[in-house]
Amino acid sequence: MENTKILTINWGKINPLKIGDYLAVGGYLALKKFVSEMKPDEAIEEIVASKLSGRGGAGYATGEKLKMVAESESHEKYFICNLDESEPGTYKDRMIADNNPQLLLEGIIIAALSIGAHKAYIYINGNYEKQKETLETARAQAHKKNFLGAGILGSAYDLDVEIFSGAGAYICGEETALINSIEGKRGEPRLRPPFPTEAGLFGKPTAVNNAETIANIPWIILNGGKKYAKIGASCSPGMKLYILGGSVKKPGVVEAPTGVTIRELVDDFGGGVTPGRDFWFAQIGGASGRLVLEKELDMPLTFSRDCQIPLGSGSILVVDKMANISDLILSWTEFFRRESCGKCVPCREGTFRLHEIALRLQDGEISERDKVAIKDILWTLESTTFCPLGRFAATAMRDAVEKLNLLDK
Amino acid sequence: MQIKINKKEYEANENETVLDVCRREGVRIPTLCSFGKFKREAVCRLCLVEVNKSGRLVTSCTTKVAGGMEVETENENIQKARAINLELLWSDHAGKCVKCKKNRKCELQTLAEEYKIENFHFVPRRGEMTNAEENELLRDNWSRVVVDEKNPVVERDSQYCVECRRCINICPIKSYGFNHRAGDSVVGTPYNQPLDCIFCGACVKYCPTGALIDQGDINKIITDLDDGKLLSVAIVDAAVLESVGMELNGVKTVENLAGNLRSLGFEKVFDLSWGFQKYVEAVAEEIHPHHTGKKNPAKQRKFISSFCPSAELYIKKYFPELVKNIIDVKRPEEIMAEAVKKEYAKKEKINPKNIRVMLVSACTARKKLKDESIDHILTVRELGRIAREKKIEGVRFAGSVPDKFMNGANVKYAELHKYGKLSQLLTEKIKGDLVIGAANGVLEIENALNAELKKEKLHDFLEVMVCPGGCEKGGGQSMKI
Ligand SMILES: Cc1cc2nc3c(=O)[nH]c(=O)nc-3n(C[C@H](O)[C@H](O)[C@H](O)COP(=O)(O)O)c2cc1C
Ligand code: SF4
Ligand code: FES
Numbered sequence: 001m002e003n004t005k006i007l008t009i010n011w012g013k014i015n016p017l018k019i020g021d022y023l024a025v026g027g028y029l030a031l032k033k034f035v036s037e038m039k040p041d042e043a044i045e046e047i048v049a050s051k052l053s054g055r056g057g058a059g060y061a062t063g064e065k066l067k068m069v070a071e072s073e074s075h076e077k078y079f080i081c082n083l084d085e086s087e088p089g090t091y092k093d094r095m096i097a098d099n100n101p102q103l104l105l106e107g108i109i110i111a112a113l114s115i116g117a118h119k120a121y122i123y124i125n126g127n128y129e130k131q132k133e134t135l136e137t138a139r140a141q142a143h144k145k146n147f148l149g150a151g152i153l154g155s156a157y158d159l160d161v162e163i164f165s166g167a168g169a170y171i172c173g174e175e176t177a178l179i180n181s182i183e184g185k186r187g188e189p190r191l192r193p194p195f196p197t198e199a200g201l202f203g204k205p206t207a208v209n210n211a212e213t214i215a216n217i218p219w220i221i222l223n224g225g226k227k228y229a230k231i232g233a234s235c236s237p238g239m240k241l242y243i244l245g246g247s248v249k250k251p252g253v254v255e256a257p258t259g260v261t262i263r264e265l266v267d268d269f270g271g272g273v274t275p276g277r278d279f280w281f282a283q284i285g286g287a288s289g290r291l292v293l294e295k296e297l298d299m300p301l302t303f304s305r306d307c308q309i310p311l312g313s314g315s316i317l318v319v320d321k322m323a324n325i326s327d328l329i330l331s332w333t334e335f336f337r338r339e340s341c342g343k344c345v346p347c348r349e350g351t352f353r354l355h356e357i358a359l360r361l362q363d364g365e366i367s368e369r370d371k372v373a374i375k376d377i378l379w380t381l382e383s384t385t386f387c388p389l390g391r392f393a394a395t396a397m398r399d400a401v402e403k404l405n406l407l408d409k
Numbered sequence: 410m411q412i413k414i415n416k417k418e419y420e421a422n423e424n425e426t427v428l429d430v431c432r433r434e435g436v437r438i439p440t441l442c443s444f445g446k447f448k449r450e451a452v453c454r455l456c457l458v459e460v461n462k463s464g465r466l467v468t469s470c471t472t473k474v475a476g477g478m479e480v481e482t483e484n485e486n487i488q489k490a491r492a493i494n495l496e497l498l499w500s501d502h503a504g505k506c507v508k509c510k511k512n513r514k515c516e517l518q519t520l521a522e523e524y525k526i527e528n529f530h531f532v533p534r535r536g537e538m539t540n541a542e543e544n545e546l547l548r549d550n551w552s553r554v555v556v557d558e559k560n561p562v563v564e565r566d567s568q569y570c571v572e573c574r575r576c577i578n579i580c581p582i583k584s585y586g587f588n589h590r591a592g593d594s595v596v597g598t599p600y601n602q603p604l605d606c607i608f609c610g611a612c613v614k615y616c617p618t619g620a621l622i623d624q625g626d627i628n629k630i631i632t633d634l635d636d637g638k639l640l641s642v643a644i645v646d647a648a649v650l651e652s653v654g655m656e657l658n659g660v661k662t663v664e665n666l667a668g669n670l671r672s673l674g675f676e677k678v679f680d681l682s683w684g685f686q687k688y689v690e691a692v693a694e695e696i697h698p699h700h701t702g703k704k705n706p707a708k709q710r711k712f713i714s715s716f717c718p719s720a721e722l723y724i725k726k727y728f729p730e731l732v733k734n735i736i737d738v739k740r741p742e743e744i745m746a747e748a749v750k751k752e753y754a755k756k757e758k759i760n761p762k763n764i765r766v767m768l769v770s771a772c773t774a775r776k777k778l779k780d781e782s783i784d785h786i787l788t789v790r791e792l793g794r795i796a797r798e799k800k801i802e803g804v805r806f807a808g809s810v811p812d813k814f815m816n817g818a819n820v821k822y823a824e825l826h827k828y829g830k831l832s833q834l835l836t837e838k839i840k841g842d843l844v845i846g847a848a849n850g851v852l853e854i855e856n857a858l859n860a861e862l863k864k865e866k867l868h869d870f871l872e873v874m875v876c877p878g879g880c881e882k883g884g885g886q887s888m889k890i
Pocket of ligand 2: 189340343344347385386390391
């Protein structure tokens with residue numbers, strides 16, 4: 001069971017620019033099954049049964065989300081594939097688009113049709129120019145084969161997919177900011193409620209899902225939700241892409257079930273820590289990720305709320321003892337000082353000031369006043385910001401303070 | 410429904426937010442972004458409260474009430490959150506108050522006092538800085554400060570901005586928005602062009618800090634007032650009584666205002682009623698010669714009121730094809746200022762060059778279309794600034810009355826600044842079968858003018874006022890802080 005590969009199975013084996021290659025390995029069988037044998041709600045039930053949860057970070061149950069939009073009365077609905085991926089050190093969604101764009105498209109088509117949408121968007125990070133081209137090619141080919149467009153595979157289903165390029169802002173990965181961006185507004189989060197599932201894109205019910213989440217859907221439709229639910233950790237089952245980076249022997253994207261431990265990922269998949277280096281800590285989930293010490297490496301990674309280390313984007317950055325903590329802090333704070341949307345006071349001002357202190361720290365001196373300020377700012381970022389980005393901006397620094405005793409020097 | 414706030418029961422209505430109930434019941438909650446009926450942006454993060462002992466802080470401005478809810482508006486965490494967020498804002502303002510034109514009328518300053526924000530961990534990141542190292546550190550922030558002094562009405566200096574979004578929401582023609590992001594965010598105009606609007610002044614009125622203030626040379630005005638060789642004449646639009654008490658402590662009546670103006674250095678104080686009366690007469694003549702009620706077909710149809718200069722600017726900008734239909738009559742203050750410099754000067758044997766006519770008005774847009782006979786136009790806020798500068802902030806004057814101008818005006822013209830008054834007076838004055846209408850607020854004006862263009866409803870006279878509620882709610886009024 002643990003050897004099942006769902007997402008990466010055909011990577012490197014098929015030519016991403018040839019739909020024929022994808023068809024030859026069983027591509028679009030799920031869509032055919034969906035169109036000919038299933039009602040939309042049956043497909044959604046399979047996804048519910050699979051217990052698939054969002055791979056965009058929050059881990060929300062995908063089936064439940066699709067169900068909410070499917071059950072709303074509106075005639076106009078939208079499905080959005082979130083391919084904004086701008087978490088530092090994270091490039092799994094890009095790899096999906098690079099290596100198997102048709103798998104992603106097939107997932108998008110099934111999900112969109114199952115909720116009753118006639119239009120789907122792929123919101124792609126503006127820096128992913130090559131991937132946008134790949135996806136455009138894939139879309140044109142799928143269209144030609146009638147997997148898209150009017151009367152899909154002879155059915156009454158219609159679907160148009162638009163690839164929308166963002167400007168590469170981190171906040172535009174947050175679903176309501178993403179929706180604003182497609183609508184031509186400033187990329188900043190919206191107040192909720194209403195949630196996108198009630199009033200999203202152009203005020204219509206909208207389901208937003210991460211690209212990796214969506215890429216699981218064809219497998220679930222073909223093999224059944226129950227079977228998927230048996231893979232990996234029972235609280236949030238399935239296969240997951242992990243991005244190994246930093247001081248590991250074999251960096252890169254690997255597919256492994258949920259519930260693996262960080263140690264397994266680093267040692268078994270990554271070949272261990274780079275020879276000659278000493279493990280210091282690992283950061284899980286990008287610049288907004290938590291820091292994990294040696295003694296915590298045996299914790300299994302899941303999307304469950306009880307999981308102490310949020311899996312986030314799935315990136316695992318191994319940091320060895322040669323690293324300079326003030327360089328790291330500078331790079332985190334620089335990132336958020338640039339990527340905060342600037343809408344709310346604590347995040348706009350707080351990220352700015354943290355960066356200012358990080359610059360002083362790198363120069364080798366921070367005052368007692370700065371130390372108090374760090375504590376205050378981290379606290380307000382965690383407790384008072386408009387959207388989760390503020391909290392993200394505090395996570396790594398908080399762990400540096402508490403686990404690496406940053407302020408005790 | 411019943412909700413509990415700080416252990417006390419209150420009646421609350423469905424769809425109200427916790428902040429609505431608190432404001433209604435006088436429970437103090439500090440806010441910078443929520444105001445009036447405008448969109449709740451929830452960006453200042455000061456109105457935080459705790460609901461049902463959840464241990465989490467939520468913004469009261471967006472949290473809807475629910476039956477049985479228990480709200481706490483003060484506790485250690487709430488206090489801490491407000492203090493930190495205020496301090497983060499304040500660090501950008503610390504040390505700037507003394508030279509700021511909003512000094513003592515600034516909401517941020519008031520809050521900083523209330524929450525005793527006195528430790529500055531940081532140096533301001535915007536505005537002038539002298540230390541070379543700091544310059545280096547903060548170099549890229551400087552570009553974010555947008556100063557716009559060219560505008561005749563609104564002076565903008567974004568170093569005082571707290572990004573509360575009030576101006577963005579209040580502006581009837583949506584002049585403002587956010588430029589850039591994160592710490593570089595700056596509220597401004599598209600591509601940072603100089604503000605080109607209809608100058609209604611609402612943004613200045615609602616701005617909590619000194620980022621948007623009245624354009625005007627207060628020092629020049631004070632010099633003129635103090636110059637013994639000059640006769641300083643105040644023409645007072647009684648609309649200012651609506652808010653002048655907030656600037657001149659407790660002033661509520663024309664008499665009291667007249668006394669205060671005299672103590673500020675005005676030699677003569679005239680009520681604008683005289684100008685109002687002349688204006689109504691001229692307009693009536695323009696619509697229907699000799700008030701016969703018979704329309705004059707030979708004439709170009711003139712039906713749009715010229716009273717509100719902001720409306721005139723609005724029409725120029727968005728309905729240029731209707732500019733020809735604006736009634737060609739000087740505005741009340743223009744008629745009156747001209748009379749001061751001509752008839753009055755002659756009568757009193759004063760050289761007009763030695764007269765300074767200053768309009769005290771609730772309108773900012775008048776500055777944009779200033780008549781040459783008027784030397785200065787003062788909003789209520791500027792009057793307050795002069796008073797603070799001169800340290801005369803409201804004295805009770807019994808028995809002071811405005812000076813009589815020429816042969817005086819009929820009292821029924823005293824309140825032309827009230828929305829609807831002009832059309833009412835014209836209806837009384839002109840007999841006949843007339844279509845007289847009124848529209849206030851940009852939305853109503855737009856609808857009325859569109860109806861005109863589509864010939865759905867043709868007016869003989871249309872009163873238009875940009876400030877919803879007329880000059881009493883004008884952009885030059887002062888706001889409670
Ligand atoms: C600041 C911020 C950045 C985010 N960036 C991304 C992103 O780059 N990609 C993504 O899929 N989800 C991102 N999300 C999560 C989305 O808001 C949303 O939850 C997700 O797209 C839902 O898809 P899922 O349920 O399949 O995970 C971000 C959230 C926040 C708060
Ligand atoms: S926390 Fe505030 S400033 Fe930061 S991204 Fe969210 S809304 Fe924007
Ligand atoms: S008043 Fe609620 S966040 Fe500003």
